[in-house]
Amino acid sequence: MDFSLTDEQKMLKESAERFIERDYTFAARRKLAAGELGFGRENWARFAELGWLAVALPEAHGGLGGSLLDVAVLMEAFGRGLVVEPYVPSVVLGGGLVALAGAEAQKDALLPPLAEGRLMMALAHGEPQSRFNLADVETTAKENTGGDGGYVLDGHKCVVLNAAAADRIVVSARTSGTARQPDGITLFLVDRQADGVALRPYATQDGRRAAEVGLAGVRVGGGDVLGAVGGGLPLVERVVDDAIVAVAAEAVGAMDALIAATREYLRTRQQFGVPIGDFQVLQHRVVDMFMACELSRALTYRAAASPADADAGARGRAASALKVRIGEAGKLVGQQAVQLHGAMGMTDELDVGHYFKRLTMIGALFGDAGHHLERFVALGGAATGQGP
Amino acid sequence: MIAQPHRVLKAMELRLSEPDEAFRQEVRAFIAENLPADIKRKVETGRRLDRQDYVIWQKILHARGWIAPGWPEEFGGTGWTPIRKYIFEEELAMGSTPAIIPFGLGMVAPVIMAFGSDQQKKKYLPRILATDDWWCQGYSEPGSGSDLASLKTRAVADGDDYVVNGAKTWTTMAQYADMMFCLVRTSDEEKKQNGISFLLIDMKSAGVTVRPITTIDGGSDEINEVFLDDVRVPQANRIGEEGKGWTYAKFLLGHERTGIAAVGRSKKQLMKVKEIAARELSGGRPLIEDRRFAEKIAMAEIDMLALESVVLKVLSEESAGRPPGPEASLLKIKGTELQQAITELLVEAVGDYAHPYVPEALEDGWNEEPVGPDYAAPLAPHYFNWRKASIYGGSNEIQKNIIAKMVLGF
Numbered sequence A: 001m002d003f004s005l006t007d008e009q010k011m012l013k014e015s016a017e018r019f020i021e022r023d024y025t026f027a028a029r030r031k032l033a034a035g036e037l038g039f040g041r042e043n044w045a046r047f048a049e050l051g052w053l054a055v056a057l058p059e060a061h062g063g064l065g066g067s068l069l070d071v072a073v074l075m076e077a078f079g080r081g082l083v084v085e086p087y088v089p090s091v092v093l094g095g096g097l098v099a100l101a102g103a104e105a106q107k108d109a110l111l112p113p114l115a116e117g118r119l120m121m122a123l124a125h126g127e128p129q130s131r132f133n134l135a136d137v138e139t140t141a142k143e144n145t146g147g148d149g150g151y152v153l154d155g156h157k158c159v160v161l162n163a164a165a166a167d168r169i170v171v172s173a174r175t176s177g178t179a180r181q182p183d184g185i186t187l188f189l190v191d192r193q194a195d196g197v198a199l200r201p202y203a204t205q206d207g208r209r210a211a212e213v214g215l216a217g218v219r220v221g222g223g224d225v226l227g228a229v230g231g232g233l234p235l236v237e238r239v240v241d242d243a244i245v246a247v248a249a250e251a252v253g254a255m256d257a258l259i260a261a262t263r264e265y266l267r268t269r270q271q272f273g274v275p276i277g278d279f280q281v282l283q284h285r286v287v288d289m290f291m292a293c294e295l296s297r298a299l300t301y302r303a304a305a306s307p308a309d310a311d312a313g314a315r316g317r318a319a320s321a322l323k324v325r326i327g328e329a330g331k332l333v334g335q336q337a338v339q340l341h342g343a344m345g346m347t348d349e350l351d352v353g354h355y356f357k358r359l360t361m362i363g364a365l366f367g368d369a370g371h372h373l374e375r376f377v378a379l380g381g382a383a384t385g386q387g388p
Numbered sequence B: 001m002i003a004q005p006h007r008v009l010k011a012m013e014l015r016l017s018e019p020d021e022a023f024r025q026e027v028r029a030f031i032a033e034n035l036p037a038d039i040k041r042k043v044e045t046g047r048r049l050d051r052q053d054y055v056i057w058q059k060i061l062h063a064r065g066w067i068a069p070g071w072p073e074e075f076g077g078t079g080w081t082p083i084r085k086y087i088f089e090e091e092l093a094m095g096s097t098p099a100i101i102p103f104g105l106g107m108v109a110p111v112i113m114a115f116g117s118d119q120q121k122k123k124y125l126p127r128i129l130a131t132d133d134w135w136c137q138g139y140s141e142p143g144s145g146s147d148l149a150s151l152k153t154r155a156v157a158d159g160d161d162y163v164v165n166g167a168k169t170w171t172t173m174a175q176y177a178d179m180m181f182c183l184v185r186t187s188d189e190e191k192k193q194n195g196i197s198f199l200l201i202d203m204k205s206a207g208v209t210v211r212p213i214t215t216i217d218g219g220s221d222e223i224n225e226v227f228l229d230d231v232r233v234p235q236a237n238r239i240g241e242e243g244k245g246w247t248y249a250k251f252l253l254g255h256e257r258t259g260i261a262a263v264g265r266s267k268k269q270l271m272k273v274k275e276i277a278a279r280e281l282s283g284g285r286p287l288i289e290d291r292r293f294a295e296k297i298a299m300a301e302i303d304m305l306a307l308e309s310v311v312l313k314v315l316s317e318e319s320a321g322r323p324p325g326p327e328a329s330l331l332k333i334k335g336t337e338l339q340q341a342i343t344e345l346l347v348e349a350v351g352d353y354a355h356p357y358v359p360e361a362l363e364d365g366w367n368e369e370p371v372g373p374d375y376a377a378p379l380a381p382h383y384f385n386w387r388k389a390s391i392y393g394g395s396n397e398i399q400k401n402i403i404a405k406m407v408l409g410f
Helices: A007-023 A026-034 A041-049 A068-081 A087-101 A104-115 A232-268 A280-304 A312-340 A342-346 A351-364 A369-378 B005-012 B018-034 B037-045 B051-064 B082-094 B102-115 B118-129 B245-254 B263-279 B291-319 B327-349 B379-390 B396-406
Strands: A121-124 A140-143 A151-161 A168-174 A185-191 A197-204 A209-220 B135-138 B154-158 B161-172 B179-185 B196-202 B208-213 B223-234
Touching (some): A068 A280, A087 A104, A087 A168, A151 A185, A168 A209, A369 B291, B102 B196, B102 B245, B135 B161, B154 B179, B327 B396
Parallel strands (some): B135 B179
Antiparallel strands (some): A151 A209, B179 B196
């Protein structure tokens, strides 16, 4: 295992941290989150300029050919800044699927504009009944009777991150099989403005945007099928595992910020004539937060550095182990940061509560700790595999 | 196989004597017949209650003579045994009634009874009993939280009045309040606790400004800053002696010590977890049949049973005449931990539908199609909001200090 960063990754880290430090203040972020769009178009253009949108996309299609580790480096800085720009839904999930499964023509059409910030994407996969089971897809795709290779989509996708700002939405639907059957799920590239696509957009608890996406007789062409017909599930599993690594890195950045803020508060807040950080019981609480964060960080970068050709089982185990760890750590750090700030931590004015909410929602995102504990066991745990 | 929610509840119910069981039925029937349907619906669905909702319900209980079970009978209490008080609280929770606002009935009233003048008793107690006045608590200040005795709000005698200057904060529902009971500094003593007095301040006085604080759940109807600028308060509004306010405040902290655990409310919330988990799906089956989730509910239930047992033990000792002990701290810590654990289970139960933030859905009268299941919208905000429970009323860290000192003799 090599945990060191390359020179390029160090530069990426520095530039991301500089951006967060200088240009992404909490006040500015608050304004963006409350605005109509929910994030900054200018920031998105800046991300494109800096190459951040291209970093993990293939070189042949406008990308920089980087790895998940580059994404993790970036996401850790985003976590520190509570960045609301939809990097994970658009780039990691949407872009990731096109890069993974797209035909040449699809990659040519979508990846360069994605990398340049001219096109945004989203993944519409979960459904009201599916909880965290990625195979639980009831949305249907029926082949057009005319034999033109097109399909008609019907169904309801829930909590689709970045749906309203996305130009293209990857929609999963059943072309065969019954509910929760792994085979028979197919991915489609759907224009957000296509007839029959109905969005119900809303803000999320952590200041992002998502929507319920209704699909009623949505017509897509044969050229809009992404990857093999019936073979969508492993693709979704793959990009969701990548997204887990991305949000884990984000959580590590958020935990870092909370630990720093809490330490600072304990050193300055005076009660009983001393800084409350003089009390050992409170020091130990911060030590617990620190240890949880460091374990999470190490596990995150271990998962991020796993070889790109690792088999699905090994990747799944690594992602699930990480998600369990991050869920528990994020809860501990978030709850204790609020607790140690006392009633101040309960206020909307302070950033602490906003980090807490983001960590809570990362805990629920892409399957909660309980779900991933079960998946980790089902995939054989740590004992059977050499691990990445 | 997981039992139905109502069946599990039955197993958790206390075995009561026949007269006590009859009492329970009487309370249950009264609530069913008298709680206004719109208020009940708001409580059940986690929507915001306004001032009137609380006042209407408290006046209904008052009319029945049941508003102040904790009071001595001479002032309007019920004369119930401790177990009946407990049954009553549980039925209030099970019946989806609004929480009784504690600041008047549970907090300032006992202080007035114990230390107030006859005139003060006559003036305030009937109005508290009837919920004619809404009270708030002026304790915490920006610089004085856990170290409450360091408070700086100052009252200077001027003729028959005090002139009060300072700032109070985290003041719950001060925006509704007619009166505030307030700790102020009347003198600087070597032991800072000795310079504190207990004043009753009319919130309509000139110089009182209430400013709402938005909390992390997005609400701004709960806590406030209260600024006091040259507020004239008659000296007649001081409780007891000047400089003895700290003693009175401490008396207040030891009062009503079993209610703080809110076992009845937790029991009700656990039923809600089960109801939701019975409706949510996981792998095509009800979530409540998911072994891992069922075990989590079971752990919370076991914690609840243990907590309830402590409450019952304290109540039975109380009826045997034993003076109050330091159980309040244990009940506060474990009670709030359980409440918080349940809020986590509720969020966990709805999976991805924890994400949508739909504050309109918490307002009464909102009748658009919900995002996801109709019970989802309040759950994450409630989880965020309930982090306050381990902070307010003496943080759980301070409660542990109290146990360490008072019980364990450190």
